[in-house]
Amino acid sequence: MNSILKISAFLFLVMGLQISSVNTASAQKVYATKTGQIFFNATGGIEKIAAINNQVDSKFVETTGQIIFGVLVKGFKFENQLMEDHFNENYMESTQFPKADFKGYIKNIKEVDFTKEGTYPITIEGTLTIHGTPQKVETTGTLQLKEGKPAIVGEFSVKIKDYGIKGLYIGEKIANEAKIKVNCKYQN
Amino acid sequence: MTKLIYVIAVVALTALGGYYYVFVYSKTHHRNVQSEKSLVIQADSLSAQFQANEKNANALYLNKAVEISGTIVNIDKNQEGKITLIIGRSDSFSNVSVTLISTTPITQKIGETITIKGVCTGALSDVIVTEGVVKLI
Numbered sequence: 059m060n061s062i063l064k065i066s067a068f069l070f071l072v073m074g075l076q077i078s079s080v081n082t083a084s085a086q087k088v089y090a091t092k093t094g095q096i097f098f099n100a101t102g103g104i105e106k107i108a109a110i111n112n113q114v115d116s117k118f119v120e121t122t123g124q125i126i127f128g129v130l131v132k133g134f135k136f137e138n139q140l141m142e143d144h145f146n147e148n149y150m151e152s153t154q155f156p157k158a159d160f161k162g163y164i165k166n167i168k169e170v171d172f173t174k175e176g177t178y179p180i181t182i183e184g185t186l187t188i189h190g191t192p193q194k195v196e197t198t199g200t201l202q203l204k205e206g207k208p209a210i211v212g213e214f215s216v217k218i219k220d221y222g223i224k225g226l227y228i229g230e231k232i233a234n235e236a237k238i239k240v241n242c243k244y245q246n
Numbered sequence: 247m248t249k250l251i252y253v254i255a256v257v258a259l260t261a262l263g264g265y266y267y268v269f270v271y272s273k274t275h276h277r278n279v280q281s282e283k284s285l286v287i288q289a290d291s292l293s294a295q296f297q298a299n300e301k302n303a304n305a306l307y308l309n310k311a312v313e314i315s316g317t318i319v320n321i322d323k324n325q326e327g328k329i330t331l332i333i334g335r336s337d338s339f340s341n342v343s344v345t346l347i348s349t350t351p352i353t354q355k356i357g358e359t360i361t362i363k364g365v366c367t368g369a370l371s372d373v374i375v376t377e378g379v380v381k382l383i
Contacts, residue, residue: 092343092372093324105269112324113345115370130374132309132367140272146309156304156368243325 087120087172087246089208094242096129100218102233107141109134116242118210123167125182125210127160127240149225149232150189158188160195170201177202182212188221199240209243279365279377282311289316289333289342296369297340307366312375314342315361318354332372333360343372352380 094114100107111133118125131152136142146152162184164170170178183196199212215235218228228234285307292314296303319341320332327349334341344362346352354360364378 092370093322093330093345095325112326112328113343113367113370113374113376115372128370130368130370132365133374133376138269138272139276140268153304153308156308157370241325 086122088117089120089244089246090117091115091242091244094127094240096127097239097241098134098236099239100233100236102227102229103231105231106137107232109136109142109145111135114240114242116210116244118164118208118244120167120172123164125160125162125164125184127242129158131156131158149223149228155188155190158186160184160186162195164201170203172203172208175203175205180210180212186216188216189223191221193220207244207246209241211239211241213237213239277365279311280363280379284311284313284363286313287315289314290335290338292366293334293338293340293342293369293373296373300369304368307373308368310366311363312366313361313363313381314344314375315359316342318356318358318360321352321356323349331360331362331378333362334372340369341372342375344375344378346378346380348379354380 092115093112094116096111096114098109111129112135113130113133115128116126131150132146134142134145136145162182165181165183167180170180178201179198180201181196181198184194185192186195187193193216195214195216197212197214199210202209202211215237217235218232219234225232292303292307292312295306314333316333317335318331319334319336322330324330324345329346329348329350329352331344331346331352332341333344344364346362346364352360361381361383362375362378363381364375367374367376
């Protein structure tokens with residue numbers, strides 16, 4: 059009788075652990091935004107060549123640090139309409155390549171305490187695809203936690219020609235490297 | 247001599263015109279989607295077309311003025327303070343995400359029907375429409 063009780067207790071314990079692990083897996087928290095911001099600046103001469111996109115679609119997983127950003131090239135707004143037209147038609151060829159995206163991981167997500175407000179330095183690594191050309195990138199930034207909502211801010215540079223973008227003025231009026239700044243405030 | 251003056255004048259005027267067009271006119275004159283003829287479509291249908299075949303949908307709608315109608319699923323503001331709307335169905339996998347040009351709150355509420363004119367810039371998890379203005383019907 060004693061051995062039956064012991065076996066039953068063991069089985070309950072095992073089942074309890076399994077249920078607990080299933081609950082942990084299903085509690086994976088995902089933060090998302092559809093209104094993040096990306097700025098880019100490729101000024102190479104006197105004339106400012108800069109634009110902003112306010113419809114950045116991004117998600118990240120709290121437990122694993124998996125992160126994605128998606129942006130539509132035609133969503134970049136310039137001060138100068140002619141510059142915007144040239145950017146889409148002559149450089150980014152946005153009819154053929156309408157999207158740019160990044161898929162990767164926040165490598166040190168475990169160092170972020172999601173229960174405590176603050177600014178945490180992060181390192182992001184993954185694949186950035188622009189103009190249909192994927193390239194491995196690694197950059198640093200910060201993850202800011204305020205009122206339970208995270209925001210990711212980061213800045214990095216990309217070499218325009220690495221993405222198969224060609225054009226007359228690259229290296230002259232247009233800088234060889236474009237500075238990209240990300241600012242995404244996520245919802246729970 | 248007169249011919250030379252004439253040539254210099256033409257070159258100077260052309261350069262001045264070019265400078266004005268590139269650096270002045272293009273800064274002050276942006277595309278006005280509201281004055282363009284638009285493609286009229288239901289929000290559900292637009293998102294369904296992008297879900298079914300994104301390449302074909304891009305060929306039809308990318309960078310085009312669209313007038314979309316549907317039910318408001320969500321109202322919010324973007325990081326610049328502009329009004330954003332999700333139009334479609336609350337149980338749908340993909341809807342239409344609209345950014346209005348205005349920061350002024352709209353009178354319509356969630357669950358009500360709305361018509362917006364804007365420009366379709368493609369699709370991410372939702373179809374994206376920017377530079378939207380609410381159409382009064």
